[in-house]
Amino acid sequence: MKILIRDIKALLQTENETRSKVAGAEMASLPAIENAYLFIEDGLIRAFGSMADFANSPYVSYSGHSDIHEIDATGRMVMPAFCDSHTHIVYAGSREIEYIDKIRGLSYEEIARRGGGILNSARRLQESDEIELVEQALERLEEIRMLGTGAVEIKSGYGLTTDSELKMLRVIKKLKDLSPLTIKATFLGAHAVPAAYKKRQHAYVDLVIEEMIPLVAGEGLADYIDVFCDRGFFTEGETDRILMAGIKHGLQPKIHANELDFSGGIQVGVKYNALSVDHLEFTGDAEIKALLNSDTMPTLLPGAAFFLEMEYPPARKMIDSGLPVAMASDYNPGSSPSGNMQLVMSLGCVKMKMIPEEVIHAVTLNGAYAMGVEDILGSIAVGKQANLIITKRIPTYAFLPYAYGSNKVERVIINGKL
Numbered sequence: 001m002k003i004l005i006r007d008i009k010a011l012l013q014t015e016n017e018t019r020s021k022v023a024g025a026e027m028a029s030l031p032a033i034e035n036a037y038l039f040i041e042d043g044l045i046r047a048f049g050s051m052a053d054f055a056n057s058p059y060v061s062y063s064g065h066s067d068i069h070e071i072d073a074t075g076r077m078v079m080p081a082f083c084d085s086h087t088h089i090v091y092a093g094s095r096e097i098e099y100i101d102k103i104r105g106l107s108y109e110e111i112a113r114r115g116g117g118i119l120n121s122a123r124r125l126q127e128s129d130e131i132e133l134v135e136q137a138l139e140r141l142e143e144i145r146m147l148g149t150g151a152v153e154i155k156s157g158y159g160l161t162t163d164s165e166l167k168m169l170r171v172i173k174k175l176k177d178l179s180p181l182t183i184k185a186t187f188l189g190a191h192a193v194p195a196a197y198k199k200r201q202h203a204y205v206d207l208v209i210e211e212m213i214p215l216v217a218g219e220g221l222a223d224y225i226d227v228f229c230d231r232g233f234f235t236e237g238e239t240d241r242i243l244m245a246g247i248k249h250g251l252q253p254k255i256h257a258n259e260l261d262f263s264g265g266i267q268v269g270v271k272y273n274a275l276s277v278d279h280l281e282f283t284g285d286a287e288i289k290a291l292l293n294s295d296t297m298p299t300l301l302p303g304a305a306f307f308l309e310m311e312y313p314p315a316r317k318m319i320d321s322g323l324p325v326a327m328a329s330d331y332n333p334g335s336s337p338s339g340n341m342q343l344v345m346s347l348g349c350v351k352m353k354m355i356p357e358e359v360i361h362a363v364t365l366n367g368a369y370a371m372g373v374e375d376i377l378g379s380i381a382v383g384k385q386a387n388l389i390i391t392k393r394i395p396t397y398a399f400l401p402y403a404y405g406s407n408k409v410e411r412v413i414i415n416g417k418l
């Protein structure tokens with residue numbers, strides 16, 4: 001299928017020379033072409049430019065052809081679809097009961113200590129079969145696609161037994177076949193210590209290292225490895241051992257760090273060349289320094305900070321120090337039951353004082369980097385996959401984060417298909 005989009009009010013995040021990520025002061029400028037066209041063929045972006053150049057381009061002859069799908073984008077903007085680099089979208093049921101406990105004053109950690117939280121989701125997941133899990137996850141994928149997401153990373157971590165972790169990862173593998181979205185899978189066996197291993201945390205860590213990782217890698221079920229390195233969950237030392245084992249089996253780290261405390265997670269992630277370290281509510285000078293000397297993408301999840309009413313990560317300080325920043329939804333039943341990346345952008349602006357240009361970088365190219373797809377997605381560049389958003393009629397791109405809570409996406413193109 002060939003698609004010609006013409007009279008685009010503004011084409012955002014364009015690149016003539018591709019970049020792998022955008023950092024520091026560069027994040028404040030967003031490359032864009034006003035009054036633009038874009039041509040898609042065989043699922044890829046073939047050409048783009050200004051309408052003034054269109055008249056002299058070879059593509060002008062396509063206009064009006066019957067084998068071309070032509071879209072008039074007057075008043076609308078076109079941009080790369082969101083790359084949501086951190087989610088837990090495969091889960092069974094929901095956890096509104098804990099939400100009410102939280103409203104009444106219990107903290108996330110108190111709920112977890114009472115056997116709620118991740119362990120609650122683990123019980124339900126263990127009781128569900130693969131088909132139910134695939135069905136529920138497909139509905140969530142369809143929901144986020146309509147909100148503009150074109151690529152998503154999905155973690156295991158609600159299995160917490162060898163069989164159930166493998167089941168979860170097989171579900172993610174099925175989703176890769178069934179969904180048009182680009183999907184990456186992350187093994188998160190060390191998400192919480194299951195009830196059966198209470199007071200024997202070291203034995204659970206051994207199980208993850210000696211049994212789970214070899215089986216997961218052997219079946220080719222994961223692209224990345226994750227650990228919840230935080231107070232009350234897994235220590236820096238345990239994280240170190242698990243990451244080392246994962247790397248031996250070809251799994252690059254992408255970890256949960258510093259959500260609840262200065263856990264050492266950022267440093268251990270950097271030590272093992274993590275693709276990303278995520279959450280980062282507790283980030284100080286030492287953590288920023290470690291990140292500055294690394295290729296690791298700091299990834300912020302403001303939906304979780306909002307939902308749990310935590311301090312937000314110091315995004316402003318990170319960017320002003322020269323770091324890149326990505327943002328993701330963390331879509332999960334406990335700390336962020338929403339996969340709405342448009343809302344994530346609004347939270348980035350309102351709560352973390354990022355400007356619209358910065359949040360757009362954070363959910364497109366930097367998000368792509370944080371899930372290892374920056375060479376094929378995340379920007380408008382010739383040869384990249386055509387995963388695009390066509391917005392509704394909007395006055396400026398700042399309107400995207402500004403009009404929080406409403407869907408500004410009119411159409412989504414995934415791999416060149418409407």
Ligand code: NIG
Pocket residue numbers: 088117118121228256259304330332333334335336
């Ligand atoms: O990223 N922090 C750890 N894991 C998830 C929450 C999982 C849950 O509560 O079910 C998170 O916030």
Ligand code: FE
Pocket residue numbers: 086087088256330332
């Ligand atoms: Fe998470």
